[in-house]
Amino acid sequence: MESxxxxxxxxxxPILLAGTGELIAEKSGVLNLGxxxxxxxxxxxxxxxxxxxxxxxxxxxxxxxxxxxISLIFSFFTIFLMTNQVATGxxxxxxxxxxxxxIGEPFVGKTISSLxxxxxxxxxxxxxxxxxxxxxxxxxxxSILLIIAVHFFLIKSRYGIIIRAVGDNHDSAHSIxxxxxxxxxxxxxxxxxxxxxxGAYIPLVxxxxxxxxxxxxxxxxxxxxxxxxxxxPFRLLLGALIFGGITIxxxxxxxxxxxxxxxxxxxLPYLVTIIALSIISIKTRSGNTxxxxxxxxxxxxxx
Amino acid sequence: MDKKNSKTLLKASGLTKKFGSFVAxxxxxxxxxxxxxxxxxxxxxxxxxxxxxxxxxxxxxxxGNIKFNNKIINLLNPKFARAMGIGMVFQHFSxxxxxxxxxxxxxxLDEKLTKKQLEKSIIxxxxxxxxxxxxxxxxxxxxxxxxxxxxxxxxxxxxxKLLIMDEPTSVLSPQExxxxxxxxxxxxxxxxxxxxxxxxxxxxKEIASKVTILKSAKVVDTMETKNVSTNILAEKMVxxxxxxxxxxxxxxKLKSNLALSVNNLYRFKKNQFGVTLNNINFTxxxxxxxxxxxxxxxxxxxxxxxLSGETLGKKEEIIFENKSIGNSKIEYRRQLGIxxxxxxxxxxxTVPDLxxxxxxxxxxxxxxxxxxxxxxxxxxxxxxxxxxxKQIEKKNDVRCPYDNPLAKQLSGGNLQxxxxxxxxxxxxxxxxxxxxxWGVDIGxxxxxRQKILNLASMGKAIILISQDLDEIFELSDSIGVISNGNLSxxxxxxxxxxxxxxxxMGVS
Ligand SMILES: Nc1ncnc2c1ncn2[C@@H]1O[C@H](COP(=O)(O)OP(=O)(O)O)[C@@H](O)[C@H]1O
Ligand SMILES: [Mg+2]
Numbered sequence: 001m002e003s004x005x006x007x008x009x010x011x012x013x014p015i016l017l018a019g020t021g022e023l024i025a026e027k028s029g030v031l032n033l034g035x036x037x038x039x040x041x042x043x044x045x046x047x048x049x050x051x052x053x054x055x056x057x058x059x060x061x062x063x064x065x066x067x068x069x070i071s072l073i074f075s076f077f078t079i080f081l082m083t084n085q086v087a088t089g090x091x092x093x094x095x096x097x098x099x100x101x102x103i104g105e106p107f108v109g110k111t112i113s114s115l116x117x118x119x120x121x122x123x124x125x126x127x128x129x130x131x132x133x134x135x136x137x138x139x140x141x142x143s144i145l146l147i148i149a150v151h152f153f154l155i156k157s158r159y160g161i162i163i164r165a166v167g168d169n170h171d172s173a174h175s176i177x178x179x180x181x182x183x184x185x186x187x188x189x190x191x192x193x194x195x196x197x198x199g200a201y202i203p204l205v206x207x208x209x210x211x212x213x214x215x216x217x218x219x220x221x222x223x224x225x226x227x228x229x230x231x232x233p234f235r236l237l238l239g240a241l242i243f244g245g246i247t248i249x250x251x252x253x254x255x256x257x258x259x260x261x262x263x264x265x266x267x268l269p270y271l272v273t274i275i276a277l278s279i280i281s282i283k284t285r286s287g288n289t290x291x292x293x294x295x296x297x298x299x300x301x302x303x
Numbered sequence: 304m305d306k307k308n309s310k311t312l313l314k315a316s317g318l319t320k321k322f323g324s325f326v327a328x329x330x331x332x333x334x335x336x337x338x339x340x341x342x343x344x345x346x347x348x349x350x351x352x353x354x355x356x357x358x359x360x361x362x363x364x365x366x367g368n369i370k371f372n373n374k375i376i377n378l379l380n381p382k383f384a385r386a387m388g389i390g391m392v393f394q395h396f397s398x399x400x401x402x403x404x405x406x407x408x409x410x411x412l413d414e415k416l417t418k419k420q421l422e423k424s425i426i427x428x429x430x431x432x433x434x435x436x437x438x439x440x441x442x443x444x445x446x447x448x449x450x451x452x453x454x455x456x457x458x459x460x461x462x463x464k465l466l467i468m469d470e471p472t473s474v475l476s477p478q479e480x481x482x483x484x485x486x487x488x489x490x491x492x493x494x495x496x497x498x499x500x501x502x503x504x505x506x507x508k509e510i511a512s513k514v515t516i517l518k519s520a521k522v523v524d525t526m527e528t529k530n531v532s533t534n535i536l537a538e539k540m541v542x543x544x545x546x547x548x549x550x551x552x553x554x555x556k557l558k559s560n561l562a563l564s565v566n567n568l569y570r571f572k573k574n575q576f577g578v579t580l581n582n583i584n585f586t587x588x589x590x591x592x593x594x595x596x597x598x599x600x601x602x603x604x605x606x607x608x609x610l611s612g613e614t615l616g617k618k619e620e621i622i623f624e625n626k627s628i629g630n631s632k633i634e635y636r637r638q639l640g641i642x643x644x645x646x647x648x649x650x651x652x653t654v655p656d657l658x659x660x661x662x663x664x665x666x667x668x669x670x671x672x673x674x675x676x677x678x679x680x681x682x683x684x685x686x687x688x689x690x691x692x693k694q695i696e697k698k699n700d701v702r703c704p705y706d707n708p709l710a711k712q713l714s715g716g717n718l719q720x721x722x723x724x725x726x727x728x729x730x731x732x733x734x735x736x737x738x739x740x741w742g743v744d745i746g747x748x749x750x751x752r753q754k755i756l757n758l759a760s761m762g763k764a765i766i767l768i769s770q771d772l773d774e775i776f777e778l779s780d781s782i783g784v785i786s787n788g789n790l791s792x793x794x795x796x797x798x799x800x801x802x803x804x805x806x807x808m809g810v811s
Contacts, residue, residue, distance in 0.1 A: 158415070161406050165399045172397035175361060176411045177381030293401060 004248065005132050010140065010205060012244030014039065014198040014215070017143045018222035019229070019236050020150055021067075021194025026226060027154065028187035029167035029294040033089025034074050035195050036219025037096030042067045042199030044100040047210050050112040050203075059112075059204045060139060060197060067196015068189050070096060075188045079181050082298040097213060107210040115139060115204045139201050144237075146194070151233035163187060167292035170299040180299050195219065224273040230290045243269045312337045312496045313358065313389075313465055317367035320353050327353040329520040330367060335465065340487060340497045342511035342528070344504070344540055346744040347715065349517040351500045352394060355467045358498070359391045360384040385413055390458030394469035394500075396450055400443035404436055408457045428459050432486050443576075447474040447600065455486070466490065467498045472506060476598045477772075477805035484510050502540070502745075504533040518542055541745050548749065548777065551756040553590065560588040562733050562764035563641075568620045568629075570609050578602040578788045580609060585783060585793050587764050589732070592755065593793065594779030595768045596804050599738075602788040603768050604646070607737050610766070611643040612636050623733070640732035644723055646741065646768075648715070652722045655711035659703070662710050663695065663725060664688035691728065699724030700750055716747030723751055727758060734758065737768040752778055772801050784808055 018035050025032050032038075045066030046059035074092050077083045115137035124134035154160040163183065166173045170180045199215055207214065221243055228243075229236035250265040252258075313335045320328040327350045335341045345351045356362040358369065360378030368375050371387055378384050384391075398407050405422055416424070422438045429436045434452040442450060451471060458466055468487075472480050487497055487510060499511055507514050508528055516523040516539045523539050568583040580602050587593045597603060608614045610621065612633035620629035628636055633643070645651045653662045664683060689707070696703065699720045704712055713721065719739065726734055736755070740748035755778055759765050768785075769775050775782060776796065783793040784807035791807050 158410065161402065161410050165402060165406075165410055168399040168401040169397075172399055175381070175393060175397040177360070177385075178410075 002128065002132060004252070008241065008245045008248050009132065010136070011247050012240040013140055013143050013205070014201045014218050015222045015225055015243055016147060016237065016240035017139075017198030017201065018195040018219060019225040019240060020143070020147050020233070021191035021198070022222055022226045023229070023231060023233065023236055024150065024163065024194075025184075025187045025191035026295055027167045027231060027292055028163045028184050029170060029292055029297065029299075030078065030184050030188050030191075031085045031089065031296040032071070032074055032078075032092075032188060032191055033086055033223065034071075034092030034096070034219075035089075035191075035222050036215055036217065037093035038067050038070055038192050038195035039199030039202075039215045039219045039222075040093075040100045040213065041070045041096050042196030043202050043214055044104045044107070044210065045196070046200030047107055047112060047203040048103065051107060051110060054113075056113055056115045056204055057138075059115075059200050063196045063200025063204075064193045065196070067192040067194070067199065069192075071188050071192025071195075074192075075185045078298065079184050079188070082300065085296050085298070093219070101212045104210045104212060109209070111209045112203060114208055137205055139197065139204065142197075143201075147233050147237050154233065164292070167294055170294050170297075174299070174301065181301075184299070195222070198222070221269050224270055228273045228276040230276070231292065232290075242272070246272075310337045311335070311370075312372065314370040315354075315358070315367065316370070318354065318357060318364045318369070319366040320350075320357060320362060321365050326520050328357070328364075331517075331522055333515050333522065333525070335496050335498060336513075337464075337496055338491055338494045339513060340491050340499055340511045342507040342514040343498060343500045343517060344502060344507055344514050344536060345517035346502055346540055346746075347742060348744065349540075350520045351517055352469055354517070355391065355469060355498065355500065358384065358465075358467060359389060382413055385411075385461055385463075388462070388464035389467065390461055390463035390465070391467040392451065392454045392458060392469065392471055394473075396454055398442045398450055398453060401441065403439055403441055404445075404453050405438040407442055407453060408438075408460065411457055412460060414461075424460060425456060429456050432456075432459060432489065433482070434459075434486060448476070448479045451475070451483075459490075463495060465496045465498065467500070469500045470502070471499075472501065472503065474599060476809050478809040480506075504536050504540075507536065508533060516540055537745070546749065548753050548756060551592075552760040560590070561586060562589050562623065563587050563766075564622045565610075566620055566622065568606075568609055568616065570605055570614055570616060572605070572788075573614075578605050580605050581788045583790045585790060587733075587766060589764050590759055590762045591780045592759050592765045592767055592778050594775035594782045594796075595766065595785055595790070596772060596775045596782060596808060597768075597770060597785035598808055599770050601808075602785050603737060603770075605788070606785065606790075607643070607645055607735065607768065610735050611645070637729070640730075642726035642729050642731035642734045644726050644734065644736040644739065646738035648718050648722050649711065653710040653718065656709060658707050658709055659696070659713075659721065660685065660689040660692040660707060663692045666725060667691065667729070695721060695724040695728050698728075699754070716743040719743050720747055720751060723754060727754065731763065733764040733766070735766040735768070738770065739767070740769075740771065740774060748774075772804060775804070776801060 018039055022032060022035055042063035046063035049062035050056055050059040070092070074088055077088045078085045117135050117137055120134040124130045154164060162178060166178065166180055166183050174180050202214055203210065225236060225239045225243055228239045246265060246268045250262050253265060254262055311334055315331060315333050318328055318331040319326065331354055343351050343354070353362065357364050360381045360383050369378070370376070376387060405418065405425060408425060409421055425436065425438045434456050436449065436452050436456055442453065445453065451474070471483060475483065491497055501507055511528050513525065514528050514536065515525040516536065518540060564586040565583055568580055570580040572579045578601060583606065585593065609616065612631060615630045618627040618630045622628070623639055623641065626639065628639070649655050654665065667688070695701065701717050701721045701724065710718060723736065723739060739751050739755070743751065752774065755765055755767065767775070767778055779796055781793050781795050782799050782804060784791040784804055786808055
């Protein structure tokens, strides 16, 4: 039981991180469907840098950096050349899948050392809860702190309100003097950093060796997660745990020979998202608009 | 006036702004004194918004300079303008619907306040000037009038020396306009200068002491408002004598003249921003223009949808020539000889990205289906719709930038002439038109109004839904007022005054 809960928590970290980043990007009005690609890039960069420097912490750094760099490609096209965000995001994932396959080729068959576990003094001694929540790696703690920070940032801070404003009506934001494109560039960059770290978590903690396309759809789940969470950070945290739990259920089900096919469980996160979406759309019809209004729309200056 | 008050606050010399090769402002000179209310008058497209965007740092001039308190200033972006003491209320607001009022204000204040301090100063300012706002509400929940108050409060919190207002009254009720003018006059007494943009002449006479007239990117004249009549202002703004409309011929009153009757029409609102239509009753005879006045957002859109068949109800709610059509679709109503011109010429009346003839085809498609052979139901003959389009363009003075343009490439006035001409082309018996001259320049508006009168002279029935009171009184035979989904009793124009109508508009 204890180990099952720990596995669920750990499995949730990549989608939580990637979802956190995407949430900020979407709040600013940019829909980046390249999350899967950015995660893959983060994963391969992390793995490579650990092989080179021998230190798993370098993996976090280079994973994040790689995520930022590849998000710049997306930003350049969508924000400055005003290409279609959906097409560009899909293109980014396809591009990154190929690129990481090429870069990762020499890493095949090599194993890296994992991120060390940090036990938090006192807290980790609490019976049962201690070993579930307080004996994890640094990126785990970081991901939790990050989503809490994002929550307060968006609601309380001036900059958070500005990001929401840009996502709500970019023309208004422009006319009162905010640099819409720069703000979006930063938000997408933050999204890239988080997706990169989320991707890095996979080789650094979950499976310590390279295989092509090793994110296995986690980027898509992260995208669904943001919608499921209706752009609310704490719902995102909850959703990450649910989606993580469903993933683990698949393995448990297979191991125990449950009578329904694993494909069904594979499908579950998306099914849950569709249900959540229907509920949200009912809510929005009664006037509670949750979707950032300018999500996916290119910003044309001089209007 | 004492000496202090007549000092110059802002002076622009030789300001020129080009968009590509198009000159939107051509060496503009304008001078605004401290504490004065200065009006900027001009038709749509004259370049008013472009000019004030340069004062607010949103556009950079290509030539010329702006002096503020006798110093040349270089406004790199709106933050610089706000720091100098220049505030602006935009023509199409610059608010964020998903954010609360106080969040909206917070991010445009360059001074950093805590939430409590901010709410306190919002409430103080709104009390001081009589501008009621509630800081915790979401902007999406506010009426347009309230939204404008939020914009004004937002500017006032910065203690501006110059407040720019870009066509502030186009969305307000007569009563709200009275309140706004009170605020502006008080502001000017307290020493704040106001640059007031409008194309409504009587407003300018009422509120401003000076007026600068802009026409086709150039300043025509600057004058004291007390020495000039609205007629002269209008002529300077349009650049030629304004032709008066030819009055319509009245038909003999016949027994069987009834065109349409609407009986206890009811539609529940589609969402929380909509309006419920409550027991609407009226009739209209052939040869008549029925004007329905009201401030936008009081059920006009819903009424139009119910009349056109975009929303359906009970059969007996709408009766046209003895046929009950309350539950029949728009195509059937068209076949009976009713045409519709909705208020949104882009996206609703036309598809912006299709060519004019394709837009013509779309409206006449129904006739193809019912009148033509199987072959014509499947294939289209572009020649026919191009022909029809050309006719519409010719008859209605639709000026195209080039042959067969996309709908979005026409200017507002020309597209509106096209949309109305297209409705008339079908030779309808009844036309229902909503806001036909909204955002259309005086020249085009006059042509459109004359068309409406001519059509009525030919014995057609016309329902004119408009928030422009002058237009309602100029064109209609009888008038009703829609307010919050209720329609007042229809009365003959002779028995009504604009003040009465104004009061009915304000009831909510
Ligand atoms: N960003 C822009 N790019 C190109 N043309 C523009 C732009 N802004 C305004 N214009 C053109 O400049 C002219 C003046 O516009 P505007 O200043 O908005 O007029 P007004 O406010 O007097 O109605 C119009 O013909 C408009 O189409
Ligand atoms: Mg304008």
